[in-house]
Ligand SMILES: CC(=O)N[C@H]1[C@@H](OP(=O)(O)OP(=O)(O)OC[C@H]2O[C@@H](n3ccc(=O)[nH]c3=O)[C@H](O)[C@@H]2O)O[C@H](CO)[C@@H](O)[C@@H]1O[C@H](C)C(=O)N[C@@H](C)C(=O)N[C@H](CCC(=O)O)C(=O)O
Ligand SMILES: Nc1ncnc2c1ncn2[C@@H]1O[C@H](COP(=O)(O)OP(=O)(O)OP(=O)(O)O)[C@@H](O)[C@H]1O
Ligand SMILES: N[C@H](CCC[C@H](N)C(=O)O)C(=O)O
């Protein structure tokens with residue numbers, strides 16, 4: 001329960017109509033949840049506008065409406081709070097409603113095109129190993145210590161987020177680690193959240209369907225650093241072209257990590273094989289179980305963040321060296337005939353290129369690489385031809401297939417991908433719309449010792465077609481198909 005006036009203190013400007021201080025028991029941005037004792041936030045979406053649902057909330061007896069427009073005829077007994085930006089106001093109000101949980105623990109946010117899930121998952125595992133109660137908010141799942149709470153978004157909306165953080169505080173968490181997506185930054189999902197630290201991994205082509213231009217996408221990421229407090233740290237990958245841009249206007253303590261450039265946290269790559277990575281870090285040679293150069297960056301980011309949070313460097317290195325990656329990130333299965341199947345969430349050109357480069361580095365010359373890849377529907381279409389080209393260029397065979405087609409025609413997505421395959425690579429490429437058949441085809445084409453990469457869906461356990469999600473698990477299908485080889 002909270003009184004409206006106590007919640008409004010954090011909002012810079014607002015105009016109030018109706019009762020001045022009603023008692024509130026809940027907040028919502030969904031008209032269907034609105035009723036007595038509830039405040040409804042009318043959010044402008046990309047498809048629908050929450051303002052259109054205000055009449056419905058009034059009929060349901062809502063107590064408070066946050067709106068960007070003055071109502072034409074507001075019923076008596078309902079408070080209207082008029083603000084310039086409802087999403088922004090919702091961030092502040094949600095933080096106050098849940099008692100500012102982020103101020104009661106050390107919360108680190110990770111942003112960047114790739115590596116967010118890997119970094120926050122490693123940070124969470126690390127701090128659990130170090131003996132702390134810790135929370136996690138990630139694409140794969142949310143966690144309070146070892147209790148799993150399913151995730152619907154990479155970064156939840158402000159109300160869900162603050163409620164989860166409050167639950168973490170209640171469970172005694174001293175630390176929490178969360179992914180901060182660019183959508184979340186633009187939509188004010190993290191407004192009102194106080195971060196102890198922020199990490200920038202990298203930026204490359206993705207989500208241009210939403211942000212329209214690369215500049216807008218960079219600006220969205222930079223917002224995160226611009227809003228940090230002087231008490232926080234801002235840790236960026238200075239090998240990335242945009243790393244230093246993120247630090248331009250921040251008040252936080254500026255820190256860098258890098259493999260190539262000089263940096264506050266610097267490592268040298270000594271070995272990169274199917275067994276893992278060997279890095280020289282702090283003058284020591286350390287082995288890690290994660291595979292691929294990109295994971296050297298993730299490990300370095302995690303190491304830097306842990307040290308900046310005040311942990312002992314030696315203890316951090318010892319614990320980190322025993323950790324394994326997040327589900328669906330370079331996950332693998334080996335068939336009876338020694339075919340290696342790798343399941344990876346690479347769903348951007350950059351991630352796909354990284355994973356395939358890594359496979360190229362660690363494979364033996366006689367091993368063929370067969371890649372299965374698709375691109376999601378209702379998402380950035382410009383990445384489709386680029387990803388098909390990368391897959392064909394860096395594999396011996398490629399099977400283009402469906403990812404989550406969502407509302408689009410799967411064949412049309414495949415045609416757009418196919419158009420990116422270079423003339424010289426055409427003989428390597430097949431299109432098979434049905435993802436299960438595509439995986440089977442790859443297994444049929446593989447000889448002993450070959451490597452099959454199934455890219456794009458990683459940990460996902462469903463396939464979404466026209467609003468319907470059916471069970472689908474790349475790793476499980478790979479295992480089942482491998483099992484057929486024995487019969
Ligand atoms: C493109 C995008 O960001 N969409 C998000 C956006 O949806 P939208 O703008 O279309 O919202 P809408 O459905 O039109 O509704 C507008 C408002 O009306 C309300 N409404 C709607 C219907 C109704 O009957 N009553 C009602 O009150 C809705 O609750 C909402 O507040 O606002 C919604 C509420 O916050 C989000 O759930 C929705 O995420 C959709 C599901 C989504 O898929 N988002 C993805 C792209 C996303 O956010 N991804 C990032 C990670 C990306 C990455 O880095 O890989 C993430 O953080 O998860
Ligand atoms: N530091 C990195 N640089 C480039 N590629 C990476 C990096 N870390 C992971 N990847 C690749 O990107 C894929 C996605 O990694 P991860 O899930 O950690 O990223 P994410 O930023 O959380 O992605 P999403 O935006 O989908 O939540 C991995 O499967 C791997 O192929
Ligand atoms: N968080 C990303 C994940 C994409 C994963 C891919 N499998 C797809 O469905 O396009 C998104 O929603 O855009």
Ligand SMILES: [Mg+2]
Pocket residue numbers: 116117138139140154179
């Ligand atoms: Mg993620």
